[in-house]
Amino acid sequence: MKNSYLLLLLALGGVLAFSLSASGERPNIVIIVGDDIGFSDIGAYGAEINTPNLDRLASQGMRFADFNNLSKCDPTRSAIMTGLYREGSGAVGFPQLLRDAGYRTFFAGKEHLMRWVPERVYAKNSFDRWFLSPFSPFMLRDDGGFPQYDRGDKRAIFEVDGEELDVLELQTSKPFHKTDATTDYVLRFLRERDDSDQPFFLYLAYHAAHFPLQATPEDIAIYRDVYRAGWDVIREQRFQKQLDLGVLKEGAVLSSPSNNINIARQPPAVDNYVTERIKASYYRPWNALSIEEKDAYSLEMAVFAAMVERMDRNIGRLLKYLEDSGEAENTLVLFFSDNGACPYDFNRDMAMPPGPAEGYRSLSAPWAALGNTPYRYFKQFGHQGGMQTHCIASWPGVIDRGRIEDSPFSVVDLAPTLMELAGAEYPESVDGVPTSPLAGVSMKSAFLGEPSPEREYLFGGYKGFYSFRKGNLKIVQTNGDTDNWELYDLAEDPSEVRNLAPHDPEVVAELRDAMRKVVE
Numbered sequence: 001m002k003n004s005y006l007l008l009l010l011a012l013g014g015v016l017a018f019s020l021s022a023s024g025e026r027p028n029i030v031i032i033v034g035d036d037i038g039f040s041d042i043g044a045y046g047a048e049i050n051t052p053n054l055d056r057l058a059s060q061g062m063r064f065a066d067f068n069n070l071s072k073c074d075p076t077r078s079a080i081m082t083g084l085y086r087e088g089s090g091a092v093g094f095p096q097l098l099r100d101a102g103y104r105t106f107f108a109g110k111e112h113l114m115r116w117v118p119e120r121v122y123a124k125n126s127f128d129r130w131f132l133s134p135f136s137p138f139m140l141r142d143d144g145g146f147p148q149y150d151r152g153d154k155r156a157i158f159e160v161d162g163e164e165l166d167v168l169e170l171q172t173s174k175p176f177h178k179t180d181a182t183t184d185y186v187l188r189f190l191r192e193r194d195d196s197d198q199p200f201f202l203y204l205a206y207h208a209a210h211f212p213l214q215a216t217p218e219d220i221a222i223y224r225d226v227y228r229a230g231w232d233v234i235r236e237q238r239f240q241k242q243l244d245l246g247v248l249k250e251g252a253v254l255s256s257p258s259n260n261i262n263i264a265r266q267p268p269a270v271d272n273y274v275t276e277r278i279k280a281s282y283y284r285p286w287n288a289l290s291i292e293e294k295d296a297y298s299l300e301m302a303v304f305a306a307m308v309e310r311m312d313r314n315i316g317r318l319l320k321y322l323e324d325s326g327e328a329e330n331t332l333v334l335f336f337s338d339n340g341a342c343p344y345d346f347n348r349d350m351a352m353p354p355g356p357a358e359g360y361r362s363l364s365a366p367w368a369a370l371g372n373t374p375y376r377y378f379k380q381f382g383h384q385g386g387m388q389t390h391c392i393a394s395w396p397g398v399i400d401r402g403r404i405e406d407s408p409f410s411v412v413d414l415a416p417t418l419m420e421l422a423g424a425e426y427p428e429s430v431d432g433v434p435t436s437p438l439a440g441v442s443m444k445s446a447f448l449g450e451p452s453p454e455r456e457y458l459f460g461g462y463k464g465f466y467s468f469r470k471g472n473l474k475i476v477q478t479n480g481d482t483d484n485w486e487l488y489d490l491a492e493d494p495s496e497v498r499n500l501a502p503h504d505p506e507v508v509a510e511l512r513d514a515m516r517k518v519v520e
Contacts, residue, residue, distance in 0.1 A: 025199070025330055026103075026199045026421065026422055026423060027199065027330050027331060027332045027395065027398075027421060028199050028200050028201070028202075028322075028327055028331040028332070029098075029103075029199075029200075029201045029202070029331070029332050029334075029418055029421065029422070030201075030202045030204065030318070030322075030331060030332065030333045030334070031080070031201075031202070031203045031204065031334050031414065032204045032206070032315060032318075032333065032334065032335045033077075033080070033109075033203075033204070033205045033206065033335075033336060033337065033338055034206055034208065034209070034308075034311060034335070034336070034337035034338070035073065035110060035205075035206060035207050035208060035209065035210040035337065035338055036073075036209060036210045036211070036337070036338070036339065036340075036341060036342040036379060037209055037308060037337040037341065037390075038337075038340050038341030038370070038371020038372040038373070038378075038385075039340065039371070039372050039373065039375060039385075039388045039389060039390055040238045040242065040370070040371060040372065040373040040374075040390075041209075041308060041337075041341065041371045041390075042054050042055075042308065042312075042390055043055045044057075044058035044059075044063060044245070044247070044390065044392060045063070045242065045245070045247050045390040046238040046239070046241040046242040046245065046247070046373060047238060047308075048226060048234065048237070048238070048305075049223075049305045049308050049309060050222070050309045050312070051308065051309065051312040052312065052316070053312050053313070053315045053316035053319055054312055054315060054335060054392060056319075057319075057333060057335065057392050057394040058392045058394075058402075059401065059402060060394055060396065060401050061333075061393050061394030061395065061401065061403075062392070062393050062394075062399050062400065062402075062403040062404065062405055062446070062447075063247055063390070063391065063392055063403075063404050063405070064390075064391040064392075064393070064404075064405045064409060064446075065246075065247055065248060065249050065404055065406050066249060066388070066405075066406060066407065066408040066409070066494075067336060067388070067389055067390070067391035067408075067410070068387045068388065068389070068408065068409070068410040068411070068458055068460055069336070069337065069338055069339050069387055069389050069410075069411050070085070070339070070387070070411065070459075070460050070462075071339045071340065071379060071380055071381055071382060071387045071460050071461050071462055071465070072338075072339050072379060072380050072386075072462045073110075073112050073338050073339060074112050074113060074114045075114060075462065076411055077110075077111065077112050077113055077205070077338060078113045078114045078116070078117050079410075079411045079412045079439075080203075080411050080414055080415075081093050081094065081095070081113065081117065081121050081126070081415075082094070082117065082121060082415065082436075083412050083413075083414070083415025083416060083438040083439060083440055084412065084436055084438070084439050085412060085439050085459045085519055086114075086116065086459075086519060087116055087436065089118070089433055089436075090429075090430060090433045090434050090435040090436040091116075091117060091118055091121055091430075091436055092120075092121070092426070092427065092430050092435055093120065093122075093125070093126040094414075094415040094418060094419055094424070095107070095126040095127055095203065096120070096121075096125070096126045097419055097422075097424040097425065097426065097427075098201045098418065098419070098424050099126070099127075099128065099201075100424065100425075101419075101422050101423050101424035101425070102198060102199070103198065103199050103200060103201045103422055103424075104128055104193055104195070104198050104199070104200040104201070105126065105127040105128050105129075105200070105201045105202075105203075106127055106128065106129050106130070106186065106189045106190070106200065106201070106202045106203070107123045107126070107130040107131070107132075107202075107203045107204075108130070108131040108133075108182050108183075108185050108189070108202075108203075108204055108205070109132075109133055109182050109203075109204060109205030109206055109207060110133060110135075110205045110206070110207050111123050111132055111205070112135075118431075120430070120431065124159075124162060127203075129161050129189045130159070130160075130161060131158070131159070131160050131161075131182065131185040131186070131189075132158060132159040132160075133158055133178055133181075133182060133207060134157055134158060135207075137178075137212050137214050137357060137360070138177055138178045138179060138207065138208065138212070138214045138215070138307065138357075139175055139176060139177055139178070139214045139215075139216070139356075139357040140175060140176035140357060141357045141358060160185065175216065175357075177216070177310065178207055178208075179206060179207070179208050179307070179310050179311050179314050180310075180314060182204070182206060182207070182314070183204075183314040183315075183317050183318060186202065186204055186318060187317065187318065187321055189202075190202070190321060190325075191321075196325075199422070201418070201422070204318070206311050206314075208307045208308065208310065208311040209304050209307035209308050209311065210342070211342065211346055211360075211361065211362035211363065212346075212354075212359065212360040212361055212362065213300060213303040213304060213307070213354035213355065213359070213361045213362065213363065214303070214307070214354075214355065214356065214357055214359065215303045215306035215307050215310065215355055216306070216310075217355070219306035219307075219309060219310055220299075220303055220306045220355055222306065222309065223301070223302035223303075223305040223306055224298075224299070224302050225298075226298075226301075226302065226305070227297075227298040227299075227301040227302055227305075228294060228295075228298045229286075230286025230287070230289075230294065230298075231257070231286055231297075231301075231366045231367060231369070231370045232285060232286045232287075233286070234370060235254070235257070235369070235370045235373050236254070238370070238373045239254045239373055239374050242373070242374065246404050247390075247404060248374065248494070249406055249490075249494040250494075251491070251492055251493060251494055251495075252374055252494045252495050253374065253495045253497060254373070254374040254495070255374055255375060255376045255495050255496070255497050256497075257283045257366065257369055282365065283365065283366045283369065284366070297364060297366075297367070299353060299354055299355070300354050300363055300364055300367060301363070301367045301370070303354045303355045303361075304363055304367065315335070319333075328396065329396050329397065330396075331395070332393070332394070332395040332398075332421070332447075333392075333393070333394045333395070334391065334392070334393050334414075335391070336389045336390060336391040336392070336411070337389045337390065338389075339379040339380070339386055339387075339389070340368075340371065340372045340375070340377070340379045340381070340385045340386045340387070340388065341363070341367070341368035341369075341370075341371030341372050341378055341379065341385075342362070342363060342368055342378060342379040343363070343364075343365035343368035343369070343378045343379070344379070344380075345362060345365075346360075346362040347360070347361050347362050348360040348361075349361075365378075369385075372385035372386075372388075374495055375388055375495060375496070376495070376496055380461070380462045380465055381461060381462075381465050381476075381478070382460050382461025382462075382465050382466055382467025382476040382477065383467070383476055383478075383496055384494065384495070384496055386460070386461065386465070387460045387461070387467065391409070393443075393446075393447060395447060398447060398448070399447050399448075400449055403449060405446050405452075407452035408455070408458060408469075409441075409443055409446065409452075410440060410458055410460075412438070412439040412440035413440035413441055413442065413443050414440070414443075415438055415440060416438050416440050416441065416442050417440075417442045417443040417444060420442050420444055421444065426438065439459075440455075441453045441454075441455050456470070456518075457469060457470050457515075457518060458474075459515070459518070461476065461477065463480075464477065464479060464480030465477055465478060465479070465480075466515070466519075468511055468512070468514065468515035468519070469490070470511060470514060472489055472490045472491035472492075473487065473488070473489060473490075473507060473511060474487070474488050474489075474490055474496075474511075475487050475501075475508055475511045475512060475515070476488070476496075485501060485508050485512065486499045486501050487499060487500040487501040487504055487507060487508050487511075488500065
């Protein structure tokens, strides 16, 4: 009965969706996902990084002030594809259902699904055409190699429509840059459609700005002096800009940087650079650094910013194609990131500076704290710094320009939302197995500026860092501590700086019991 009712709602929602666009047609749908890009790391959410294309999408569409991922790459990407938080013998990839409803479907970039996700959900079984990129650096060495593959335990192999290709076989430009190549194949897929009258769904999953920190010299030069001001000053500047933009919920404050640095899950420091690697794991006031340290650390963030700007530049290429083809007016575009900025030390060679293809460097924790301004903690944590992502939605003629949405939404909401807009049906069973009920709610009301649907709960975090939220109350775990959960009232304290657990242990117990019933 429950699934039948859901099918009816989805079917009706699909019919209603046809009248949303000015043309009366079902919209094209584009999801663009950034990797390890913090809440404040784009211009429309406070950054000094040049992101004119994303900023334009935000000005002509809407921004979410409380959009949640699952704080780590693979759980977030699994939730995007399935509409589920976890488990999944009955999981269905919603792009398959859009394809069944008459959409052409395309994927490009990083897939990275969890082990529980059935193979039927994989890109090769969910999309008409796909470009899968390996976990590899962004640029190619002059001799045609990817540095970290020199160890011999991996191969830099890409997959295009089921065919495995070495990077040299698919190289579309010199110097090779993965962000450029990913966009090249997206545009190829769209241009080679044999029936452009069909609506399309595109899932564009960039690897930027995940480590390693690699960017072209000309892109780095744009930012080489910007970050010499240091993480303290720039974090204050971003927070003030966020207040001016209105992208923070009322009551948000700038959390203390000393509460943002995670040192419990750093990979062990080895090799001759142990001192430098330990320093990168901790916060220190910028003014306490030596001149040499300031120069080295400012370069890290300059490379990261260069990677984000190059991603934005490539998003601009896609937007230009949509405009030139006349499809922009009937296209819903969503942009967000898979988790908060990443503080974990994966540096392999501290002697090699960040930037060139020969290096393999990651961002230092204080810069990751900057990325997640004003929130605490980062990627993997169930705190807002791990789970809160910028989210932009643009749909000309449907979404009001410049609006900011305060209601909470999540990546699990994408599947029910996009099926509703596409008129796709959610099956009662798949491969003889009953389908798992979708965990999310529809975002259509947010697009239309209507009251948002009530949701039962929000779940997030990663193993040992789980969070569970009902209404405004949220419990969160840190470093696998099963006995000491934190409690926050996000209506009064969206920055999570006042832990209420010592004062309200009964509320913590109630929320833990509720979490066990639905996600354990």
